[in-house]
Amino acid sequence: MSFVHLRAHTSYSLLEGALTPRKLASVAFEHEMPAIAVCDTHNLFGVMEVGQCLSEKGIQPIPGCSLLVEFPGSVLGEVGFIVRSEVGYKNLLALISDAYMGGADLDGAVVKLDALRGRCEGLFLLSGNHKGIAHKLMAMNKLDLLREYLSALSSVVPGGFFIELQRVDAPHELRIEQELIAYAYDAQLPLVATNDIYYATPSSHDAHDALRCIAQGEYLEDASREVLAPCHFFRSASEMMTLFADLPEACENTLAIAQSCGFFPGTRDPILPRFVDGGVDAENEELERQALDGLRRRLAKKDSEVDEKLYADRLLFELKIIQEKGFAGYFLIVADFIKWAKEQAIPVGPGRGSGAGSLVAWSLTITDLDPLEFGLLFERFLNPERRSMPDFDVDFCQDRRDEVIQYVQERYGSDQVAQIITFGKLQARAVLRDVGRVMGMPYGQVDRICKLVPNNPANPVTLQQALDEEEALRLESQKDEQTQRLFDISLQLEGLYRHASTHAAGVVIGDRPLKELIPLYRDPKSTMPVTQFNMNWAETAGMVKFDFLGLKTLTVIATAIKLIAEKGINIDIQTIPMDDKKTFSMLGLGHSTGVFQLESSGMRDVLRKMQPDCLEDIIALVSLYRPGPMDNIPRYIECKLGRAEPDYLHPILKPILEETYGVIIYQEQVMQIAQVMSGYSLGEADLLRRAMGKKKKDVMAKEHEKFVARAVERGIDAHQAGFIFNMVEKFAGYGFNKSHAAAYALIAYQTAYLKANYPLEFLAALMTLDLGNTDKLAIFCDDVRLLGFDILPPHVNHSLHDFSTEDGKLRYAMGAVRNVGSSAIRWFINERNNHGPFKDFDDLVSRLHPESVNKRAFEYLARAGAFSDLGVDQATILGSIDLIFSEANRIRTDELVQQANMFADAGSHKLVLRRPSRQLTDFERLEHEHQSLGFFLSGHPLDAYREQLDQEQVGYYKQLVADAESAPSKGLVAGLVVSVQERKGQVNRFGIVKFSDKSGSFEVPFFSDVWTQSKDKFIPGEVLVLFLQVEWVDGQPKVRAESVRPLERSKAHALSRVELLIDDPSALRDLRQVLQPGGCEVFIRHRCGEMGCETLFQLPARYNINIPTRHAILAIHGIGDLRPY
Incomplete structure (x- = not known):
């Protein structure tokens, strides 16, 4: 074979390459290619992965990429860079990293021609493909500059520059080729034949063309766009040699290049910066010093006496393993940035994952759970018999996580710290x-x-x-x-x-500038470097990943504590009592909405049944409440409540299984059983646990034999040992990491404690962290009322940006009102702080700054009722927005004139508002509230039908479910359709519909005939009457829908007039298809674009404008709003 491809592209050439690395390797193997150079566009994203895929097929991988080179006159042309040695690879890493860190984005990593000088050793340069300098100059009618530019490029890599030829039917290709060949012969430069490979076969051209359109935002049918000829498939060697039969040396040179390339980046051992000078020994000494000091401080704070020798022995055991494996520096680095975060009062989680099993970590304050107190195992985190890096995942307050990453950058150098690409x-x-x-x-x-x-x-x-x-x-x-x-x-x-x-969390830290180890990229939204390798390949390249995770719950806790402090009560969440009766009483009632990990309806039901009374119960519940282990929840509860006897399988296992009433829940229990029964070390037991999780029959057969034989040596019956092995194997597949469960159970308890003891502050914090999630806000509002508190609506004189407490009530946040931005909120708060509350509506308008508060924000505040008690009714405000802003602008203009001329008369003008013919109905007011808040806050649309529903004996869903606890019940309930999901069952399709009534929201499943007959009725916003049968089974309500019908509404509840704001006249065409005859007048207000004029006209007929119709109207493109009057 006398040809090797040097211009292959993979899917890492984003929206350009249509071959995955594995697919490219398969195609290259089919074509019997001995080697292939991957030249992805402007990146080295896939160099490690592609190399592995090619190597597995016995094909030599050659690293490379294309970069944009800036020639004199700011002309850009793509140049191919191919790595021939380790020095070349390092030079390419530096070139591409500098290009991105200098401000480039994915549209092109640009390298100035002069920047190549002295940095191209170990590289081959190809003069350019169909996007290269020759084609660029041809398009600019400056082909006369080609020789000058190529000569300059050739000079930066003596002996490594090739004149690249492609025959891909590109514009002016023949003319350009003649110029290139002539120059190559004159300058005595070698020719090389290439073909940009973007897809596998000619049949994939159309799909690739669509891919390019996606990238460029174009349409396939656009005749003016550039379309690549169908030449960019994987041509065989014989096809390429035929194509270049007149220039055989151009093909032969591809082979010469491949034979000259002998380097590919391999797997590196983990690389970390030195935490202290003096090497590994100094780090070992520092770790031991910090750990011993930390343990002394931890034990001094213990309420009860402890066996200090037990702790000391465990600490020394862990230290020995950590030091032998060379991980002291890793522990010190993690401890350092966590210590810094805590010193800055940045909330840090108590632990995450298996790291909570380390006493060293607890001593260094990396974690906040005593592993001996909770029976957590170090070997689950760091197995002495397995070579792998430890991995601490650390939770930080989501609002301040970036501060910790910034500290790490400053501590180790901004060029040695990077986030990870995804x-x-x-x-x-x-x-x-x-x-x-x-x-x-x-x-x-x-x-x-x-x-x-x-x-x-x-x-x-x-x-x-x-x-x-x-x-x-x-x-x-x-x-x-x-x-x-x-x-x-x-x-x-x-x-x-x-x-x-x-990547949301991953950060790597190196012991030298990272561009010496891996290629870097920069996200245009950030100044921080990002690895060009994803998480897995970055680790293969020697990078050690640190996870800086943002956990919203930590921010909720911190926010709640601030609100509580405003009452003069200071709380240290680390020292709250762990046996608080109010907390466990609340959990036993199932009032866990908003409590971390325990807030689902299923969890609430289990809490009611379990009646937890200690943290261990919460740890067990967090671990059990998953598919598989859930089957053991009834057994756990029965034994906990004394209604059944625990089965410990064997007397020697009682100390291990007693805390979980004989139920194997944790991975740590699996390890301890192997240790106690069969004499496994905990390291061996961890390997056994991992093997059991993989469920390989041949491996399990050997492990079974080994487990039983070693148990028999310890005097245990072989049959019983085999039975226990089978039981353990079954549970090992879904056993949970107790260290992780314990850490998250602690956070769950902390949130439960705050809710039980400071419910209003906790819920205000919870809602503040979900300002934009109206589904959650509606649930939390229900919970506020359930706990007996009132909710005050948003108001410009009282509301803050966030949710707050006010005289034992919850004040709704302005930041949770739709279309109200932070600048408007800031203005209202600053204005009333500086000049006092708004006395009335005239006062508000006279002080209003339209440059800070736009019409849309003002309108949605009005819809939400935020101007109530200022002397003007809601309907008048909504009908006078333009007049209000005209007056506000006039006043501002007069103020500016007066400031410019101290003798000018500010003038006076009485604001005249457009008074509507009638006030809003309750139903219309609720509609405005729903549009501005996303749910019904002060009432519910069903309130308007309560008399009618009472006459028809239609009740509330929650009451029907409560009645069914004593005996199966059936009855009618009404609900407003919120959302609809259709799913596929084993036989037929079924639906799950979410409804809302005054008692809250609820979901009802609809099966078989009922779903088929009724699914067209489930329109969001429609009010339906359901006939339901409810029966409690195993402590949970089972609901069955028998029938569905629309609510027959009286004319009194229908709207009589609406106004539609239309930006695009074409919306009228779609509007006609939505409207149905009825009794409502429809007015159209058409905005005339840039001219600023408006026209108002009435549609000739009357229409039925119900809730579903309103949703359909607002979904039409070109309709900006619907205003009921």
Whole structure:
């Protein structure tokens, strides 16, 4: 073979390459390529992964990439960089890292020509492909500069520069080739033949064309766009040699280049900075000093006497292993930034993952759980018999996490610290949307198709899986030629990388500038470096990952403590009593909404049954409440409450299983059982646990034999030992990490304590951290009322940006009102702080600054009732927004004139508002409230029908469920449809519909015939009457819907007039399809764009404007708002 590809691209050439690394390796193997150079566009993202995939196929990987080089006159041209030695690889790392850190983004890493001088040793440079300098100059009619530019480029890499030729039907290709060949012969430079490979076969050209359109925001049918010729597939060596039969040396030189390249980056041992000078011994001594000092301080704070020797022995045991493995520096680094965070009063979690099992970590205050007190195992965290890095995941307050990362940068050097890159893929729904868009398909059609693809972010399905499982999707995909093409292209592009972003938590720290070890990239939104390798490949390259996680619950706790401090009560969350009766009483009642890890309806039900009375119960519950282990919850509860006897399997296991009443819950218990029964060391037991989790039959057969034999040696019956092994193996598959459960159970207890003892402050903090989540805010408001507190509506004289407490009530936050930005909120708060509350509405308007508070923010505050008690009713304010802002602007202008001329007369003008013909009905007021807050706060639409519902004996859902606790019940309930989900059962499809009534929100499943007959009625916003049967089974209500019907509403509840604000006249066409005859007048207010004028006219007929119709109207493109009057 006399040809090797030097311009292969993978999916890491974002939205350009359509070959995954594994697919590229397979295609190269099929073509019997001995080597291949991967030259991804402007990055080295995939160099490690591609290298491994190629090596597995026996193909020599050659690292490389293309970069934009800036020539004189600011002309940019792509140049190929190919690594031939370790020195070349290091030079390329520095070049690409500097290019990004100098301000480049993914549109192009630009290197100035002069910056290449002295930095190209160990590299080959290719003069440029169809995006290179020759084609750029040709497009600029400056081809006469080509020789000058190529000569300059050649001079930076003597003996390593090649004139690159491509025959891909690019514009002016023949003319450019003639110039390049002539220059190469004159300058005695070698030629090389290349072909940019973007996809595998010619049949993939159309899909690749769509991919380029996605990248460029273009449409496939746009005749003016640039379309690549179908030449960028994986051509065989013989095809390339035929293509360049007139220039055989151009093909032979590819082989010469490949034979000259002998370096590929391999796996490195972990690299960390030295925490102290003096090497490993100095770090070992420092760790031992800090750990012993820390343990003394920890034990001195213990309330009861402890066996200090037990702690000292455990500490020395852990230190010995940590020091032998060379991990002292890692522990010191983590302890240092956690100590700094705590000194700055930044909330830090008590632990996460298996790290809480380390006494050294507790002594260094990395964690806040005493592992001996809770029976946590060091070997679960750091196995002495397994070579792997320890891994502390650390939770910080989400608002201040970045401060800790900034400290680490300052501590070790900004060039030695980086975050980790991550890549977003074209997944099933996303690829359909992208391809549908570039095909020019109607948005509504594509949206409808996408919604047929099951949406499960935790376990996303592929498009092919969705087609196999969903008949409706399969039928849709075959509907017509256009839709078939949509699916054909989408299936080819699915799984390719769409964009790069920054990992939410991962940070690496090096012992030298990172660009000497890995390539760096910079997220345009940040100044901090980001690794070009993802988490797994960064670790392969020797980087050690530190996880700085933002945990919202820590911020909730900190916010609640601040609110409590405003009452003069100071709380140290680390020293709260762990046996607080109010806390456990609240949990026993199931009042755990908002409590970390315990807030789901299922958890609340288990809490009521379990009646927890200690932290160990919460640890067990956090561990058990998962698929699989949940089956053991009834057994745990029965034994805990004394209604059943625990089964410890064998007397020697009682000390291990007693705390969990004979139920194997934790991975640590699996390890201890192996230790006690069969004499395993805890390190061996951890390896056994891991093996059990992998469920490999051949491995398990050997382990079973070993476990039983060693148990028999210790005097245990072989049959009983085999039985216990089988039991342990069953539980090991889903046993939970007790260290992690204990740490998170502690946070759960802390939030429960705050809620039980300071409920209003806790809920205000909770709601503040979910300002934009209206679903959660509605649930929390229900909980506030359940606990007996009133909720005060948002008000410009009282509300803050966040939720607050006021005279034993909860004051709603301005920051939770839709379309009200922080600048408007800031202005209201500063204005009333500086000049006093607004006395009345005229006072407010006279002080209003339209540059800080825009019309939309003002309108939505009015909808929310935030101007109540200022002397003007809500309907008048909403009908006079333009007049209000006209007057406010006039006053501001007069003030400015007066400031400029001290003798000027400010003038006076009485604000005249547009008075409506009538006041808002309660129903309309609630509608405004819903539009501004996202849910009903002060009442519920069903209130308007209460008399009618009472006459029809229609009750509340929660009352029906409560009545069913003593005996199965049936009855009618009314509900406002909130959301609808359709799912696929084993036989038929079914639906889960979320409703709302005054007692709260609730979900009802609808099966078989009821779903088929009624699913068209489930329109969000519609009021339905349900006939339900409720029965309590195993402590949970089982609800069955027998029938569904719309509520027959009287005319008194219908709207009589609405005004629609329309920006686009074409919206009228869609409006006609939505409107149905009725009794409501519809007025259209049309905004005339930049001219600033408006026209108002009335539609000729009257229409039925119910809640579903309102939602449909507001969904029409071009309709800005709907105002009921």
